[in-house]
Amino acid sequence: MDQKLSSATPGPVKQRILVWDIPVRLFHWLLAGGFLAAYYIAKFLGEESAAFPYHAMLGLTLGLMVLLRLVWGFIGTRWARFSELLIYPGELIAYFRGIFSSRGKEYTGHNPATRWTVLIMFALVLALGWTGYQTAAGGELESVHGILANILLAVSGVHVCGVVFHALRKRDGIILSMVHGHKQGDPGDAIKGSHALAGVAFLALIGFFFGSLATSFNPATGSTKWPLIGTLLLLGESEGEGYAGGANEQQESSESDGD
């Protein structure tokens, strides 16, 4: 059978190889789902809804997930590392030229276009966590927070369109690669294992963090406590009347009006 592989990359015969470890795959789908849920709660259910505190809990958990992903960028498997994520503009331009010429180089890990969007998405999630926290604490960043959320929505929309475009054009199963972790590639480029244990540790950490925020949540004050640290954390805008918690814990305990 004369099966044509890639006109641009003769090299070794490609095989199905493991590229994405379990922590990266878990991170990806939890980030995508968590972001859409946080966005939906704030935009469509609104601040008055009973679900709103979960918006902030989700947002903070997404921030923790990105911090853990950054750590994984240093200690994780080959294609999850920053050394594979950072890229020069020239390579990006060559990549876009390659898309249309069909002579483009094929990438085992993230392709150059995804690498830029990934780094931007990481920064946006962290900025959303910080501006959301500031907004809930009565700061002035609500409009910045809303704008950042819309930018992330747009960037992830571009990301999904890019991935779908790539999938249709190259038909290399890129979408499912984020599910089962495999791509077609040079066997020498495969990662050694899927690191299921690190995946379990990742789930345990973020599960503990989110669970701890949710179980300490006090609907009367609209506040919860930072896991382990125990200091007060406001989850909704504190414009005086809305939440009895207002500014700090002393105020919370002195306002013992029974409600």
Ligand code: HEM
């Ligand atoms: C149905 C929707 C989605 C699909 C099919 C999808 C698919 C993918 C695929 C195939 C990759 C790997 C790309 C590559 O090989 O270079 C990827 C990476 C990534 N996607 Fe998505 N994605 C979706 C939604 C989202 C959303 C909503 C977000 C963000 C809010 C997101 C954030 C990311 C990030 C951060 C990475 C890099 C993962 C890492 O290295 O840790 N994705 N996505």
Ligand code: HEM
């Ligand atoms: C990925 C994370 C997050 C996303 C995508 C997100 C998204 C949004 C969106 C779309 C809005 C509505 C803005 C508008 O309509 O102008 C909003 C408002 C808000 N968010 Fe977030 N947010 C995130 C994280 C957080 C966090 C971590 C907190 C608090 C700790 C928080 C607290 C708030 C507050 C207090 C508002 C104002 C609600 C209002 O006055 O209507 N958010 N957020």
